[in-house]
Amino acid sequence: MKKTAIKTAKRRVASAVFIKDLRIEARSRVVTNQVLPFAGLIMVMFAFALDNDDVLQRVAGGLIWLATIFSLFIIVQRSFAIDTSDSALDSLRVAGIDLSAVFFGKAVALTLQLIALDVVLIGAAFLLYQIQVSALGVVLLVTCVVCATTGLGFVGTLYGGLTAGTNGRETLLPLLLLPVVAPVLIAATRATEAALGSSGAEISEGWAWVGLLTIFAAVFGVGGSLAFGPLIDE
């Protein structure tokens, strides 16, 4: 009975935080008006810099995920800046709210924003780099996007919370987060290459990388839910 009540309370807190984060984004439109153009510009600049269709098609997967990770830093910093600007995060801590539920609410909201971003980035890659994908490749690509963004959502929220109250968090977050998300960059790039058939990669080769992305998401989902509360409390 008590376990059920705790679960219900956790779900309630997570959904409240999730709705709050998306509502603030819908109102401020930072992702649509700032992050999307920024990520789109990265894709265009690489197209200018490489200026070779063969090379662009080969590296398209990597460019999509690099743009996603750079955008992740902006979204995470913005999300925690909102929470700390009037000490709202501190209020949650003081009020004894279950911070692991706050972690899940924020991570799922971040994941959804990253998925929306990736849909646009992949669309841009099709337009700019003239890449093609088969029906089976689409299945792999969608699974890869879901698993990779979930992992990035968890790890981004954990490190966002870690750096939220620190001085120089704008530079500290990328410095801490980049090495940690390297496995996601590598695995998601390989899986995307397999989905797109870049560099002669087979679709079947991509699923092992998706497995790695799933393990990454699971590790940071569990680890983040355990560590987020104590990190914020400190």
Place this chain on the structure above:
Amino acid sequence: MTVEKVLEFSDVVIVYDNFPAVAGATFSVNAGEIVLLQGANGAGKTTLLRACAGLLPIARGSANVLGCDLRLDRLAVRSRVGLLGHANGLFQDLTVLENMLFWSRLVGATRNDVDQAMDAMGLSGRLSETQVAKLSAGQRRRCALASLIVRRAQLWLLDEPHAGLDAQGRDELDRTLRAARDAGATVIFASHEIERASALATRSLIVTSGTVKQA
């Protein structure tokens, strides 16, 4: 008739940054009181308020808040007290109503609780649909206090609640705190504005170098 003790500190020592910010504080607060903490900057008022909210560990002595032993379980008390520091803890991009609904979802309060809290703080009507960023300092303070009502905080711990408010805002705040007391809450607040705060408080305590004396 016995008076319920909401808070009891006995010879409490709180170490902050390797420094005993509170050194042997002994005092108690009864239910329904509005208690003023007076003292110079750095005397330990904020440390005491944060310790009462279960945010700082008690190094020595016994500390009991709302029946919870702070030395054994600091987390248990947090959901029952409301601490308001210099910041209001609100989301600036959300409206007053959205902020209140957010808190109500967190603690499982009803829409009726939200409406009552906003009514009590004079935040109903058009003001409820206004973004917090567009409110005056006094209105934001009232909004923050309304969130304490929604959270059903039994003990309100306020650090310099009058700071940043104009004369009208201060009057509103005083009325709000009296109304909260009448509704069953106990209030402990720190203030430098002795004249105004003394008129509001039912009792004053003086904090000097981490110790507490009756005024």
